[in-house]
Amino acid sequence: SIEEKPSKPKSDYAVTGIYFYDAEVFDIIKTLKPSGRGELEITDVNNEYIRRQQMVYSVMDGWWTDAGTLESLRVANELATADPSDF
Numbered sequence: 102s103i104e105e106k107p108s109k110p111k112s113d114y115a116v117t118g119i120y121f122y123d124a125e126v127f128d129i130i131k132t133l134k135p136s137g138r139g140e141l142e143i144t145d146v147n148n149e150y151i152r153r154q155q156m157v158y159s160v161m162d163g164w165w166t167d168a169g170t171l172e173s174l175r176v177a178n179e180l181a182t183a184d185p186s187d188f
Contacts, residue, residue: 102151105136105144115165116147 103116120143129149133141150156168177 103144103147105142114160116144117165120147122146 104111126146129146130141132149133145136142136145147156164180166173166177166180168174
């Protein structure tokens with residue numbers, strides 16, 4: 102299963118948020134209930150595809166960093182423009 106922002110992740114893997122869905126996604130969305138945050142969560146859509154054994158994914162090598170705040174976006178920009186030999 103996929104967890105939304107876990108406090109203690111089960112692995113070192115992250116879902117980076119690049120999704121492609123078939124038309125069946127709209128039927129799945131209709132069955133969702135809002136989360137504790139009052140939102141429909143894309144993680145619930147993905148977990149339904151996993152439950153149906155219809156999830157297809159790829160594990161990619163490399164690095165990822167958050168860019169969801171101004172500070173983390175600044176850091177991500179520095180990392181993205183850094184000399185590759187620094188890694």
